[in-house]
Amino acid sequence: xxxxxxxxxxxxxxxxxxxxxxxxxxxxxxxxxxxxxxxxxxxxxxxxxxxxxxxxxxxxxxxxxxxxxxxxxxxxxxxxxxxxxxxxxxxxxxxxxxxxxxxxxxxxxxxxxxxxxxxxxxxxxxxxxxxxxxxxxxxxxxxxxxxxxxxxxxxxxxxxxxxxxxxxxxxxxxxxxxxxxxxxxxxxxxxxxxxxxxxxxxxxxxxxxxxxxxxxxxxxxxxxxxxxxxxxxxxxxxxxxxxxxxxxxxxxxxxxxxxxxxxxxxxxxxxxxxxxxxxxxxxxxxxxxxxxxxxxxxxxxxxxxxxxxxxxxxx
Numbered sequence: 144x145x146x147x148x149x150x151x152x153x154x155x156x157x158x159x160x161x162x163x164x165x166x167x168x169x170x171x172x173x174x175x176x177x178x179x180x181x182x183x184x185x186x187x188x189x190x191x192x193x194x195x196x197x198x199x200x201x202x203x204x205x206x207x208x209x210x211x212x213x214x215x216x217x218x219x220x221x222x223x224x225x226x227x228x229x230x231x232x233x234x235x236x237x238x239x240x241x242x243x244x245x246x247x248x249x250x251x252x253x254x255x256x257x258x259x260x261x262x263x264x265x266x267x268x269x270x271x272x273x274x275x276x277x278x279x280x281x282x283x284x285x286x287x288x289x290x291x292x293x294x295x296x297x298x299x300x301x302x303x304x305x306x307x308x309x310x311x312x313x314x315x316x317x318x319x320x321x322x323x324x325x326x327x328x329x330x331x332x333x334x335x336x337x338x339x340x341x342x343x344x345x346x347x348x349x350x351x352x353x354x355x356x357x358x359x360x361x362x363x364x365x366x367x368x369x370x371x372x373x374x375x376x377x378x379x380x381x382x383x384x385x386x387x388x389x390x391x392x393x394x395x396x397x398x399x400x401x402x403x404x405x406x407x408x409x410x411x412x413x414x415x416x417x418x419x420x421x422x423x424x425x426x427x428x429x430x431x432x433x434x435x436x437x438x439x440x441x442x443x444x445x446x447x448x449x450x451x452x453x454x455x456x457x458x
């Protein structure tokens with residue numbers, strides 16, 4: 144597959160690396176790491192995000208300031224990072240050649256070349272294992288890939304952390320990643336607005352099914368009161384799944400026109416639950432977006448689907 148990629152790469156002087164909407168560290172870290180690799184190959188490269196609202200705590204990543212809101216190259220190879228479906232990218236890519244790099248089980252294989260491995264803990268792990276033997280992995284690329292991996296595994300605590308994951312992390316550190324700098328930026332740069340919105344969101348905590356299901360909601364009103372943005376809600380769902388009795392946690396974020404739903408589970412496969420609502424993701428961490436509707440009605444629908452599928456019986 145690496146040779147197929149090299150054949151494609153030779154056909155293009157320019158490369159547009161595209162990240163998914165509501166960008167997280169995995170999509171951005173993977174993209175910026177690949178940016179460094181391809182710049183060293185002599186390509187003209189751009190990194191693009193449709194929304195342009197980026198998590199500021201990641202601004203220490205190499206090349207972060209180069210991320211743009213639009214695709215400027217008309218005829219370029221598209222590389223998508225950490226996106227299970229093409230619609231999550233936001234751009235019209237219907238006539239473009241796409242290299243799809245991802246680790247989601249629900250990936251729709253929308254690329255001309257699909258480099259997808261759902262056994263990997265992050266898209267950056269997929270990218271590293273794909274590029275490492277035939278391309279140069281610099282310290283900057285290693286830093287981007289490592290940050291993507293450490294965040295997507297919640298500091299290597301998720302159940303998809305394997306010997307291979309830790310081996311890749313070790314190899315990235317060996318390439319020069321400053322782990323102290325990474326840890327400082329990931330753990331000690333919370334905004335005041337993120338603490339305010341966390342406080343308000345925890346007030347919405349509710350339980351279902353004998354406290355096996357926990358729900359949390361951040362409303363538009365809460366965003367206005369606290370001055371927070373969607374980026375400030377990263378990690379809120381972890382408070383729900385951390386509770387002793389909770390087996391499935393649901394976090395709903397109300398945006399201007401949509402509701403963004405994130406779900407976590409201890410062991411039940413919730414990826415198909417997300418697919419049933421038009422989304423997707425991983426076995427234990429999935430989500431979807433839906434046109435704005437009554438939030439309680441949506442929660443009722445999700446809980447009905449959990450019971451219908453017997454997901455709590457799997458635990």
